[in-house]
Amino acid sequence: MRFSKKTMAAMLAAAMIVSAVSACGSSSGSTGTTAAAATSAAATTAAATAGSSDSGAAMSDSDRIIAAAQAGKVGNWGLGNEYEIFALLTKYGQENKFLSQAFDMDGFDDDSITLASAMTYNELGLVKNSYEGGYGYGDTVDIIDMNNEGVAMLEDNLFTTKAFAEANPNTVKAFVSASMKGWKYACENPEEAAQIVFEAGSSVSSDHQAYMASEVKKLCETDTNGNKVTDYGKMDENAMQQTLDLAKQYIKLDDSTAAEKLKSLTLDDIRSTAYWTDASVGKFDAPEKKDVSIQLKWLPQAQFMGYFVAKAKGYYDEVGLNVTIVSGGGDIGETTAVNNGTVDFGVTWVSNLISANAGGMDLLEIAQVYQRSGLVLVYKK
Amino acid sequence: MKVIKKIIGSKLFITLVWIAVIIVIWEVLAFRVAEVKRTPENVLPHLTGVVDSLTSSKTINGSQTALEMVLENAGATLSRAALGYVIGIASGFVLALLMSLSGIIEKIAFPYLMLIQLIPILGMAPIINAITGDIAISRIVIAAILTFYPVAANTLAGFKAVRREAHELMYSYAANKFQLYTKTMIPACIPYFFTGLKISAPMAITASILVDTLQGGIGLGCLLSQSLKGAMTRYVFWDIVFFSAVIGILSFYLMGVLEILLCPYKRLEKKGR
Amino acid sequence: MAVKSISKRRSAVQSVVLPLIFGAALITAWQTGLLHILLNTDEYVLPYPTRIITIISENTDKIMVNVWASVQVAVLGLLLGSLLGYLIAIFAATFPKFGSGGLTIVSAFNAIPIVALAPVIINWTKDVSSEAEVRSTFAKIIVVTVVSMASMSVNAYRGLTELPVFSDDLMKTYAAGRLTEFTKLRLPNSVPYIFTALRVSVPGSVISALVSEYFAEYVIGVGRQIRENILIAQYSTAWAYIVTACIVGIVMYAILMVIEALVMKKRK
Numbered sequence: 001m002r003f004s005k006k007t008m009a010a011m012l013a014a015a016m017i018v019s020a021v022s023a024c025g026s027s028s029g030s031t032g033t034t035a036a037a038a039t040s041a042a043a044t045t046a047a048a049t050a051g052s053s054d055s056g057a058a059m060s061d062s063d064r065i066i067a068a069a070q071a072g073k074v075g076n077w078g079l080g081n082e083y084e085i086f087a088l089l090t091k092y093g094q095e096n097k098f099l100s101q102a103f104d105m106d107g108f109d110d111d112s113i114t115l116a117s118a119m120t121y122n123e124l125g126l127v128k129n130s131y132e133g134g135y136g137y138g139d140t141v142d143i144i145d146m147n148n149e150g151v152a153m154l155e156d157n158l159f160t161t162k163a164f165a166e167a168n169p170n171t172v173k174a175f176v177s178a179s180m181k182g183w184k185y186a187c188e189n190p191e192e193a194a195q196i197v198f199e200a201g202s203s204v205s206s207d208h209q210a211y212m213a214s215e216v217k218k219l220c221e222t223d224t225n226g227n228k229v230t231d232y233g234k235m236d237e238n239a240m241q242q243t244l245d246l247a248k249q250y251i252k253l254d255d256s257t258a259a260e261k262l263k264s265l266t267l268d269d270i271r272s273t274a275y276w277t278d279a280s281v282g283k284f285d286a287p288e289k290k291d292v293s294i295q296l297k298w299l300p301q302a303q304f305m306g307y308f309v310a311k312a313k314g315y316y317d318e319v320g321l322n323v324t325i326v327s328g329g330g331d332i333g334e335t336t337a338v339n340n341g342t343v344d345f346g347v348t349w350v351s352n353l354i355s356a357n358a359g360g361m362d363l364l365e366i367a368q369v370y371q372r373s374g375l376v377l378v379y380k381k
Numbered sequence: 382m383k384v385i386k387k388i389i390g391s392k393l394f395i396t397l398v399w400i401a402v403i404i405v406i407w408e409v410l411a412f413r414v415a416e417v418k419r420t421p422e423n424v425l426p427h428l429t430g431v432v433d434s435l436t437s438s439k440t441i442n443g444s445q446t447a448l449e450m451v452l453e454n455a456g457a458t459l460s461r462a463a464l465g466y467v468i469g470i471a472s473g474f475v476l477a478l479l480m481s482l483s484g485i486i487e488k489i490a491f492p493y494l495m496l497i498q499l500i501p502i503l504g505m506a507p508i509i510n511a512i513t514g515d516i517a518i519s520r521i522v523i524a525a526i527l528t529f530y531p532v533a534a535n536t537l538a539g540f541k542a543v544r545r546e547a548h549e550l551m552y553s554y555a556a557n558k559f560q561l562y563t564k565t566m567i568p569a570c571i572p573y574f575f576t577g578l579k580i581s582a583p584m585a586i587t588a589s590i591l592v593d594t595l596q597g598g599i600g601l602g603c604l605l606s607q608s609l610k611g612a613m614t615r616y617v618f619w620d621i622v623f624f625s626a627v628i629g630i631l632s633f634y635l636m637g638v639l640e641i642l643l644c645p646y647k648r649l650e651k652k653g654r
Numbered sequence: 655m656a657v658k659s660i661s662k663r664r665s666a667v668q669s670v671v672l673p674l675i676f677g678a679a680l681i682t683a684w685q686t687g688l689l690h691i692l693l694n695t696d697e698y699v700l701p702y703p704t705r706i707i708t709i710i711s712e713n714t715d716k717i718m719v720n721v722w723a724s725v726q727v728a729v730l731g732l733l734l735g736s737l738l739g740y741l742i743a744i745f746a747a748t749f750p751k752f753g754s755g756g757l758t759i760v761s762a763f764n765a766i767p768i769v770a771l772a773p774v775i776i777n778w779t780k781d782v783s784s785e786a787e788v789r790s791t792f793a794k795i796i797v798v799t800v801v802s803m804a805s806m807s808v809n810a811y812r813g814l815t816e817l818p819v820f821s822d823d824l825m826k827t828y829a830a831g832r833l834t835e836f837t838k839l840r841l842p843n844s845v846p847y848i849f850t851a852l853r854v855s856v857p858g859s860v861i862s863a864l865v866s867e868y869f870a871e872y873v874i875g876v877g878r879q880i881r882e883n884i885l886i887a888q889y890s891t892a893w894a895y896i897v898t899a900c901i902v903g904i905v906m907y908a909i910l911m912v913i914e915a916l917v918m919k920k921r922k
Contacts, residue, residue: 072786078873080886099786100873102773103610106423107871110780126611133611135419203442203450203613254713254883254891257705299612327603329610330596332507332516335887337596340511340699356887360698395755403759424777488669489676498857499903501864501877501896507884511699587767594769602769609773622770629765630758 061144062092064379068115069094074377075101075113080352084375085117086250087151088144096250108378109135115144115377121215121303127378131207143376152224152373153243154350156297156304158233159365161338165275172275173284174319175292175345176367180233180279182310183369187217187232193305196312200325202300212302219370220306231280232306233367235273240350240368244270247354255359262358270350270357271365279367286320293324294345295334300327304347306369335361404428422615431623434616441613450604451620458601459628461517462589465524469585470578472525473532480533481540481566482558498530506595520592520600527588532577539573540566575640582636583629590625601625701890709894717898723874725902727791728863731798732855738799739806739851746807747814747840757811764804768862772797772869790872797866802855809851813844845921849914856910860903876902 059067068074069089076082076098086096099113105127108116118124124143130136146152158179165172186193190213198209223229224239244267253259278284296304307325310316316323326343328334334346335356348356353363407428415421422430435448445453476494480487502523510519543566593602601621608618683689685703690696710717742760746753763771779793817839825835864877873882876899883892 079882098873100871102776102869102871104420104423104615106418106420106777106780109419112780112784112786112871122611132614133420198442201442203607203617205614251886253888254716254894255709255888256712258888258890299607299610301612326596327598328596329606329612330594330603331881331884332510332596333885333887336507336511336884339887340514342510342514342516352886359886359888359890361887395752396758398752399755399759484665485668485672488672491669492673493676495907496900496904499860499900499907501861501880501899505896508695508699508889512693512695514694583765587765590767591769602767605767605770618770622766622774625767625770626762626765630762633761633765 061149065089065092065115065144065377066094068379069097071114072097073099073112073114075099075107075115076117077101077103080349080355081117081375083246083250083351084146084151084153084373085377087153087246088146088149088377090250091149091151105135115379118143118376118378119303119374120376121212121219121374122301124376124378125208125211125215129207129211132205133208137380140381141378142381143378146373146375147224147226151246152239153246154239154368154370154372155219155374156347156370157350157353157365158294158345158347158367158369159338159353159363160345161341162362162364164344165272165364165366168288169275170284171287171289171292171321171344172366173279174287174321175294175316175323176233176275177279177282177284178310178315178319178321179306180276180367181315182308182313183220183232183306185313186213186305186309187220190214190217190302190305193309194302197300197302197305197308200300200308200312202302204299204301209302213305215374216302216305216370219372219374221371223371224373229371233276233280233369234371235271235276235365235368236371237267239371240267240271243350244354247351251351251355251358253355253358258355258358258360261360262354265354265357270353270363271368275366284319289344290320291322291324292344293326294347295326295337295343296328297334297347297349299329300325307347335363338363420615422619426616426619431616431619434614435620441617447614447617447620451601451617451624454599454601454604455624455628457599458589458593459586461520461600462524462585465521465589466528466582466585468521469525469528469581470532473529473577474536474574476529477533477536477540478562480537482562487537494530494533497526502526506592510595516596516598520589520595523592524585524589528581528585531580531584532574535573535577535580536570539570542573543569571644572640575636575644578639579633579636582632586625586629586632590621699889701893705890706893706897709891710898713894717876717894720874720876720879720895721898721902723791724860724863724867724876724899725906727794727866727875728798728859728902728906731795731863732802732852732859734795735799735802735859736806736848736852736855739803740810740848742803742807743810743814743844746811750815753811757807760807761804763800768797768801768865771800772862772866775800776866776869776871787872787874790870790874794863794866794870794875798859798862801862802859805854805858806848806851809847809854810844813847814840817843842921845917849910849917852910852914853907856906857903860899860906864899 065074065088069092074085074089074097076085078098078100082098085098089096098117099107101107101113101117105116105118105123107113108127116123116127118127120143126134127137127141128134128139130138158176160172186196191210194206194209194213197213198204198206202209204212220232221229223236224242229236244265248262248265251262253262294307296307298304300308304325307323311323311325326337328347333352334343334348335352337343338346339356339361347369350365350368353365356363407425411421411425411427414425415427418424421427435451438446441447441450476490480490506519506523509522510516513519513522589600590602590605593600594606596603601624604613604617605621607613608615608621680689681703683692684700687697687702690700693700739760742753742756746757775796776790776793779789779796782789782792821839821843825839830838864875864880867875867877868881870878876895879895880892880899883889883895
């Protein structure tokens with residue numbers, strides 16, 4: 001009797017241990033299927049490409065989007081990054097739903113996501129390349145580009161609050177001027193820019209940083225139609241309008257007051273070209289506020305190389321500014337930080353600025369750094 | 382003395398056995414994962430890989446190795462945790478004292494004391510940030526809020542437990558309220574106070590790692606989320622997971638040691654055994 | 655006697671009325687903008703209660719869908735975690751030598767920050783189901799399970815081992831077997847400790863359910879909504895969900911209190 005109880009307790013304990021590591025257990029159990037998938041992808045590339053070439057010929061991008069949407073396997077990070085995906089899904093008559101994608105590409109690797117969101121300069125590089133952290137898919141993957149699909153929304157810009165811009169016009173112009181000089185230099189010398197960002201404390205590996213700089217350069221110098229842009233930070237009227245129109249259509253706000261305000265927003269409510277125009281011809285005086293800070297939209301990396309270059313090359317010093325660069329990527333978004341005055345400038349996506357203004361903030365875009373959308377959907381051929 | 386040593390020794394031994402079992406299970410699974418994933422370190426890395434990442438002299442960013450980075454950021458996070466912890470302890474103790482002194486304060490504050498731990502404080506972080514206007518202060522304030530409840534609740538329980546007997550005794554000595562508290566109530570609730578301290582010490586650390594993730598800058602949480610977002614090798618993430626677990630447990634024991642050092646009753650208890 | 659019962663009743667009334675007065679004062683200060691002045695903030699970051707209530711009433715259906723998802727995760731995780739925690743405690747009490755070491759390990763889980771735990775567990779449970787909704791829910795439940803396991807195992811272990819003085823000897827003089835000793839002495843003795851543990855882990859389960867939603871693949875839940883709305887700078891809507899989360903926590907806590915009162919009454 002006593003003995004059996006002991007064994008019972010032991011069995012319970014065993015059950016508990018098993019269930020405690022059940023998570024691992026299930027992943028190991030599952031590995032059977034993914035194992036097959038991964039080995040077939042890696043080892044038998046030839047077979048895979050052969051298979052894809054005959055199915056690929058039949059499968060157009062629209063088929064691919066519809067198939068993934070029907071299976072619920074379109075991925076995006078959400079949190080304000082999903083509107084272009086919604087626009088794309090709507091274009092192909094699909095429900096506006098996506099799977100929340102983690103910040104790595106594991107979901108794409110194990111096929112739980114077949115159409116995964118990727119920024120050309122970041123995740124796409126990790127998927128294709130085989131340096132540290134990369135998945136090494138090389139040319140076995142292909143992309144659907146938001147620009148080609150006509151659903152591009154503009155991303156990384158430079159903004160501040162209306163109140164700050166009105167009170168410190170020369171600071172704003174000086175900051176825009178020096179920053180765009182930094183962007184110009186960075187785009188002309190992407191490899192050096194990548195190194196500068198790395199030395200400024202970014203932990204992104206040198207290889208990936210260099211890849212990122214070369215891709216970011218393309219976003220700064222090409223517009224949504226594929227034409228070359230020579231004015232860094234220029235606000236293209238048509239692209240801005242398209243972004244605003246798509247934002248109005250796809251940003252869904254539960255707050256009825258904010259939703260109404262969103263519908264009534266015009267370009268003049270979200271941006272001013274005056275500061276950039278003056279800055280580009282050097283028409284400004286000594287800055288009113290000398291110590292300023294800028295919060296990035298994400299972690300310090302070549303995505304923001306222009307600001308790091310401007311700081312490292314002393315462009316900010318030249319115009320009399322002392323600039324602090326604040327890293328982003330946390331729950332206190334750049335719009336909030338700029339709005340409450342903890343930082344003076346910010347980098348955000350135009351759609352995020354639009355929803356912030358709809359919610360009651362008074363933010364103002366002062367330069368548009370990226371001239372086209374960097375978002376793509378990546379799939380295995 | 383010998384007996385105590387033996388007990389400690391054997392308990393340590395058993396814990397080590399447990400750790401060994403877990404390591405074996407972990408490694409077996411890690412081998413499976415390594416076979417089938419392109420990036421096994423994202424799911425379950427080999428422990429040797431984690432150790433390697435700490436001992437490696439390869440620099441992660443411009444100047445620091447993984448170990449240097451973790452330690453530097455740990456310094457920032459732990460000092461914020463300590464500051465938030467001290468503020469949380471102080472305000473928790475004072476509130477418990479006030480609640481014990483005044484029935485009205487107790488009645489008003491008690492439901493709200495409960496409520497505080499039901500509020501998703503992380504969701505309110507941007508609001509606290511807007512109020513304090515400084516991310517560093519916000520981080521300390523949030524860590525303090527998250528740790529103060531266990532201290533307040535346990536200390537109050539201590540006051541309540543000793544109130545009756547102590548009251549009767551001290552009234553018979555015709556002691557005033559000040560004497561009542563300094564001579565009996567506060568000393569008597571110290572064990573309860575330490576229970577609160579022990580519970581909240583690891584909480585203070587996890588809380589400050591949590592609030593690190595709110596914005597960039599220096600801190601273990603910043604590193605953790607950067608590593609998770611692919612901005613540096615994933616091993617840094619695992620380093621921090623293990624590091625925080627170890628530090629959390631150590632903080633618990635540190636409070637126990639502090640209790641033994643500071644409180645005569647504990648030493649007596651030990652000797653009595 | 656009569657005086658005493660009156661004073662007792664007055665005290666009971668006071669403990670309801672006083673917090674209510676305080677709460678009403680707080681909300682009044684909030685609605686009138688006094689709170690904004692005191693905290694040096696604006697109506698944007700801290701919207702007026704009326705606006706929050708409007709948003710809640712306009713989006714009741716959507717909010718309920720999210721509430722249901724979060725409550726499911728919190729409750730199932732809490733139950734599973736508490737059960738496992740209790741079983742660990744039984745194991746530890748039965749084999750004290752091996753058990754206490756195991757308890758140390760379990761409490762070590764508590765020292766791992768949930769922001770680190772949640773993404774790891776979500777990665778580990780990727781292959782549970784091909785349905786994203788199912789595997790996400792499963793992963794979230796496991797996160798809550800791990801979080802609520804530790805407090806239950808530590809407390810229940812105390813309840814199972816810290817017995818009233820001499821009760822153990824008394825059982826021995828009755829020549830009770832270990833099973834009898836367990837069911838008649840240890841189990842009942844641990845009941846108050848179970849509730850002590852639950853009082854910690856009920857709020858804990860709600861909070862960890864909300865945080866686990868941040869990382870889950872399937873986009874749903876009150877926590878996820880709070881975060882989405884804060885990141886797209888919709889503070890009024892975020893507040894609506896924060897208030898909802900508080901209500902969920904309070905209701906769950908109240909239910910626990912009622913159950914505790916019923917159980918403890920029965921025991922007497």
